[in-house]
Amino acid sequence: MASSGKDRRIDYIEFNVSDIARARQFYGEAFGWTFTDYGPSYCEFSDGGLKGGFTTEGKVGSGGPLIILFADDLADTLRQVEKAGGQIVKPVFTFPGGRRFHFADPDGYELAVWSDK
Template sequence: MGTKGNDRQIDNIEFNVSDIERSREFYGKAFGWTFTDYGPTYCEFTDGRLTGGLTTSGPVGSGGPLVILYADDLAETQKRVEAAGARIVKPAFSFPGGRRFHFQDPDGYELAVWSEN
């Protein structure tokens, strides 16, 4: 995912797409993004400043991309998020490069937090 060492800062944005190759072609042509494949359901992009992902692992919707924050300590950050009033909507899971969980903020926006550990 993105740059290490940015505890509790926005680190990544993830788009649920129906066709990764079509999205790669669009964003590559439109904005000059570059890509790294991580299997058939995930492709990382970079615009030269920010990294993000294109994935087919979730439903395509009009709610916007998934904003992903980085945490040095995933479990401790989850406790803070829950104590602040968020609801965990996807418990911590492993992926190539680390672990992450998803939560819903008090207004219903879904965000995620990831860590290498």
């Protein structure tokens, strides 16, 4: 069987959210994601490389795996996250290979953004 090129890669992520419009606004403003609506309780998002969805069908909560996004300009991305309503929960810090910060989205999910610069 031929490999699809996606074997063992993250293919899709779903967030349980309390308000799809708010999630769309936040991720659209902060990261420029695009969206496709599939009814009142589901919206698919695309970051240009990965797709996922927002749903109101499950329990909203934090925890689980940490999703880390990449940024060419970490400072600009941090400003965009704050402007869109995200809360910085770990300010920018260095680690071997780069720098990153953590933020909470409007539903309390913690994500991180890193840069190699």
